[in-house]
Amino acid sequence: MARRRAVPQKAGRAPVREGFRLTLSFFSFGKGAVFGPLPFFIPDAVATGSGWPPTWDSRPADGTERGGEKEAWRNIRFHLAAGAKVGQEREEGRSGADRRPGQSFHEREGSVVLRRHLRPGREEAFMRSTREAVDYIKGFCIFIIAWGHLLYNNFPGKFTYFGNQFVAFFFVASGYGIFLSLARQCEGPGKLNLPAFYKRRFQRLFPLYWLWFVVALSLSQPLGWQDLFLLRMYDPPVWFLNAIVHCYLLAPLLFFMIRRLKWGSLPVLCLLLYLVNAAFRTLGLPDMLVYGFRKIYLFHIFLFAVGMLLPSLLSIAYDIKRPKTLVVLCFGLFLLASLQTSPDRLEALDLSYVKLPYFHINKYNIILTLSVAAICFIMIQARPAMPLQRTMVLFGKYSLPLYLFHTFYVNIVVFFLGKEQVQLVYFAVFVFFFPVLLGLCAVLQHGANRLCSLLDNSGIQTAVRKVLPG
Numbered sequence: 001m002a003r004r005r006a007v008p009q010k011a012g013r014a015p016v017r018e019g020f021r022l023t024l025s026f027f028s029f030g031k032g033a034v035f036g037p038l039p040f041f042i043p044d045a046v047a048t049g050s051g052w053p054p055t056w057d058s059r060p061a062d063g064t065e066r067g068g069e070k071e072a073w074r075n076i077r078f079h080l081a082a083g084a085k086v087g088q089e090r091e092e093g094r095s096g097a098d099r100r101p102g103q104s105f106h107e108r109e110g111s112v113v114l115r116r117h118l119r120p121g122r123e124e125a126f127m128r129s130t131r132e133a134v135d136y137i138k139g140f141c142i143f144i145i146a147w148g149h150l151l152y153n154n155f156p157g158k159f160t161y162f163g164n165q166f167v168a169f170f171f172v173a174s175g176y177g178i179f180l181s182l183a184r185q186c187e188g189p190g191k192l193n194l195p196a197f198y199k200r201r202f203q204r205l206f207p208l209y210w211l212w213f214v215v216a217l218s219l220s221q222p223l224g225w226q227d228l229f230l231l232r233m234y235d236p237p238v239w240f241l242n243a244i245v246h247c248y249l250l251a252p253l254l255f256f257m258i259r260r261l262k263w264g265s266l267p268v269l270c271l272l273l274y275l276v277n278a279a280f281r282t283l284g285l286p287d288m289l290v291y292g293f294r295k296i297y298l299f300h301i302f303l304f305a306v307g308m309l310l311p312s313l314l315s316i317a318y319d320i321k322r323p324k325t326l327v328v329l330c331f332g333l334f335l336l337a338s339l340q341t342s343p344d345r346l347e348a349l350d351l352s353y354v355k356l357p358y359f360h361i362n363k364y365n366i367i368l369t370l371s372v373a374a375i376c377f378i379m380i381q382a383r384p385a386m387p388l389q390r391t392m393v394l395f396g397k398y399s400l401p402l403y404l405f406h407t408f409y410v411n412i413v414v415f416f417l418g419k420e421q422v423q424l425v426y427f428a429v430f431v432f433f434f435p436v437l438l439g440l441c442a443v444l445q446h447g448a449n450r451l452c453s454l455l456d457n458s459g460i461q462t463a464v465r466k467v468l469p470g
Contacts, residue, residue: 132393133379134173136386139395141166146406147430153407154414155423158344165338167240167293168372170399171300174244175254175307176376182255183311194252201248203456205400207448209241212404219408234288238404242290247304254305262312265305273302278358294341294365306373314381323382330374337368394438401441409437 148163185192209230216237217223226232230242258265273296280297293300320326340349341364353360378384386392395402413430 129383130380132389133383134177134376135393135396135399136389137169137173137376137379137396138399139392139397141169142399142402142406143392143395143434146402146410146434147427149407150410150413150426150430151423153410154419159339161342161344162335162338165294165334165342165368168303168368169376170240171244171247171293171303172307172310172372172376174247175251175304176310176380177307178248178251178304179255179258179308179311182252192252197252198248203452205241205245207451208401208404208444209238211444211448212238215405215408233290234286236290239289240403243293243300244304246291246298247301250301251304251308254308258305258308258312263309266309269302269305273298274356274359278356282358294368296361296365299365303369303372306369307376310373310377310380313377318381320378320382323378323384324386326378327375327384327386330371330378333367334371334375337364337371340364341368398438398441398445401445402437405441405444406437409434 144166145163148160148166151160152163182192182197185197210228213223213228221237223237224232227237230236230238230245232242236242254265257268261268277297285297287295291297293303296302336349339345340351341362351363353362354366379386410430413426413433417426417429
């Protein structure tokens with residue numbers, strides 16, 4: 001039986017059609033509750049597995065099993081050193097079928113290859129599930145952040161500052177995705193193309209941001225020229241984008257350091273974090289959210305580097321028992337650490353600080369970092385089935401425009417409801433009309449990607465799915 005090839009989809013009307021279907025799917029009651037119909041409207045590029053990533057198939061082209069094998073092997077490459085050997089193998093025409101199926105792991109010059117068992121025909125499913133694990137994290141967090149902003153900006157009080165802590169997941173997830181992106185560029189014999197890397201990051205962030213900038217200016221929001229290129233140092237309007245730009249600028253340096261030192265880079269990063277904070281606090285610099293996330297200077301870059309270390313950890317075989325239980329336990333620790341590092345902390349649960357010269361560290365910040373890294377690791381490694389998985393994956397897919405434009409949506413909800421209702425009413429309306437915002441964000445993101453590809457043939461392809469939040 002001949003193997004059916006995936007037919008690429010035309011991208012002309014895809015953004016409008018997808019956004020329209022995403023919006024209508026939430027309001028059709030034939031398939032279930034509000035979030036029920038959503039899995040049936042996954043975009044064609046994701047459903048068919050077309051585009052990134054390229055796969056190595058261990059089966060012949062006719063679809064039969066090779067050598068009586070009942071399992072197909074899928075390889076995921078996590079590069080920890082130079083990859084000249086990989087390029088040589090590609091030139092010689094070697095593929096996944098030429099590798100020994102009985103070997104779970106093997107190391108070559110420049111790479112560590114992780115092999116997974118998959119049923120025949122599931123080669124694309126593994127990578128798609130890995131993306132879904134990352135997108136689930138991002139989607140869940142962006143929903144909590146949007147709801148937290150509605151409470152914090154309109155109903156200040158106890159326990160309304162919780163949304164800020166969830167941004168830590170975005171830094172870790174971004175570091176994980178950027179490391180894999182840079183590793184793929186180093187696969188061949190060529191060197192890393194830094195201008196191309198920064199160009200892709202620019203195309204990913206700024207078209208949507210500039211659209212938000214125009215809308216914000218039209219609504220008389222106070223913005224300056226320094227906000228046009230995310231240069232404001234103190235109290236920027238979208239501080240996360242300012243902070244993630246710092247991470248992108250340092251990403252190649254962190255990549256080469258982690259690839260050379262591997263886990264030895266972790267104590268180096270801790271030492272650098274301590275020296276920077278001791279120096280800045282000695283100089284008396286003020287706390288700024290962009291540079292001092294969780295009141296620790298350059299903590300966002302440290303979290304980003306922790307995410308870049310995850311591929312090294314994932315390259316080792318683990319048999320995680322009860323991953324959902326572990327995720328819940330780690331999430332409980334994360335909530336506790338988030339509470340105790342917020343203005344609403346409970347004095348009865350306070351822990352003593354780690355007192356270093358010129359810098360004292362809250363132990364809950366250490367717990368927060370470890371819990372975020374553990375949740376991301378378990379989700380990516382074990383990929384457990386989670387509640388509302390398809391819904392949150394779609395939220396994560398469009399997390400960047402959702403982050404940019406959710407403030408307008410929140411203001412509209414509060415404008416029509418006023419400030420006299422109970423919070424349950426705001427939450428019901430917030431959830432019910434959230435698909436409208438999601439549909440608009442899908443149109444905007446696909447339109448921005450399409451514009452970049454039209455302006456430059458080497459720009460972002462509309463069929464390519466990113467694992468990055470920004």
